Amino acid sequence: MPLARLLLCFIQCSLAAAVLLPAVAGATNLPAATQRFVSGTSDAGPSDSATPHALKAGIERLRTGTWWEANRKIRPELAQVGDLMFLLPLADKQLEPSSDAIGRVQRLREALRSHLTRAPAGWGRLVAQVRAERAKAGDASAVLLADALVNEVRYRDGTDGSYYAPARFFAESGVCKDFAVAKYLLLRDAGFDIGRLRLVSLAPRYNNTPDDWHVILVVQIDGASEPLALDSPSAPNAKRASETANEASASSGPSALLGAILAGREPAGAVLRAPAGPLTAPLSRSGQARRPLATVFNEQGSRSFERAAPGALRRASAAGRSANAMYVDEMGESWKVDGSATFPKWRVAVDQADARAKPVPAAGLIRVATR
Structure with a gap:
């Protein structure tokens, strides 16, 4: 009898293996996308759902927008780039990232x-x-x-060039880059897809203002008409409503209110009663909307929107010699000087002949030649 039971068990196991093994083998041969679907996970980011219409609209904003020149670089305004920073991939295999962009990504990864x-x-x-x-x-x-929680940390200038992790930032305070990194990591830890988070490096508008660089976080929200800008407080010029005079004189660390929240004595929502810094705002209505944008990045990579200023004067045709002078940049794009202000600015120049030849004029604007 024991031998008969053993034989019966062997037959049952063999039949089960015959049924299950082909199914397992088939699952291992599924395409990667199918396996992600079966497992219930997806790495699709916002760029996967980008429509040609949205991409074309973003390029059109760049074509008609103002590009600021500073230190022989030109850059579009933040609001003109808009959701294009999410529609385009961060790592473009045909472009070599700039040294500045590489450094920012590395410092974020270290944080x-x-x-x-x-x-x-x-x-x-x-x-x-x-x-x-x-x-x-x-x-x-x-x-x-x-945004409101992190803005309850005191601003302190004079930090080194590294990106502070929240532990160091909460202990020592920091500048705009450290506020942006803390917000990025807080949303990341709270479950936000990093594909919807972009740290944005904003450049000076004019020459010889190296200290005018600024970093903020931009977040893409489902159903919103445009991304949200999360700015940080500037150098302290007034105490917070929640602080006494002695508390306001402290040079670093969280505010008294944030300290109470971290200790569990106050709910997080208390920060919304008396915000310490700029509130979240749609990109076009934020305080940084008109700032020139240099680079967008997160831990996955970066994309530069800056390019060398046009230098070569374009030879005018006989019919157009009376028109405004046009210049050509290193990518072959034509530009004209925007004379609406004292400081140098540029706009894309599109000939009628070029417009007929190119269905999507200035599409090369997203092919930024970086260094």
């Missing part, structure tokens, strides 16, 4: 590695409350809360 090993005390409370706000009221409300 992320540091953050994964050590977070500020009470950080988990912030993450949990931002996540709860997202579940209750949606992405926009959660982004507003995260």
Whole structure:
């Protein structure tokens, strides 16, 4: 009898293997996209759903927009780039990233590695409350809360060039880049797709203003007409409403209110009663909307929107010699000087003949020659 039972068990196992093995083998041979669907995961970012219409609209904004020149580089305004920063991939295989962009991505990754090993005390409370706000009221409300929470850290100038992880930032304070990194990591930890998060490097408008660089976080929200800009406080010029005179005199660290939230004595929503810094705003209505944009990036890579200023005077045709002078940049794009202000600015120049020859004029504007 034991031998008969053993034989029966062997037959049953053989039949089960005959049925299951082909199914397992078939699953291992599925295309990568199908496997992601079966497993319930997806790495599709915002650019995957980009429509030709949205991309064309973004290029048209660049074609008709103002490009600021500073130190022989020209850059479009932040609001003119708009959602194009999400529609275009961060890592373009045909372009070599600029040294500035590479450095920013590396510093962000270093901050992320540091953050994964050590977070500020009470950080988990912030993450949990931002996540709860997202579940209750949606992405926009959660982004507003995260922005207000991080803006409760005091501003302190004179930091080194590294990107502070939140643990260091909460202890020592920091500047705009450190506020932006903390917001990025807070939203990342709260479950936001990093494909919808862009750190934005804004350049000076004029020559010889090297200290005028600024970094903010931009977030793409489902259903919103445009991305949201999360700006940071500037150098302190007034105490927060929630602080006493002694507290306001402190040079670094979280405000008294944020300290209470980190310790669990106050709910995170208390920061919305008396915001310490600029509130979240749509890109076109933010305080940085007209700033020249140099680079957008996150931990996955970067994309530069700056290019060398036009230099070569374009030879005019006989019919157009009386027109304004046009210049050509290194990518072959034609430009004309925008004389509407004292400081140098540029606009794309499109001949009627060129417009007929090119269905989408100035599409080369997204093919930025970087260094």
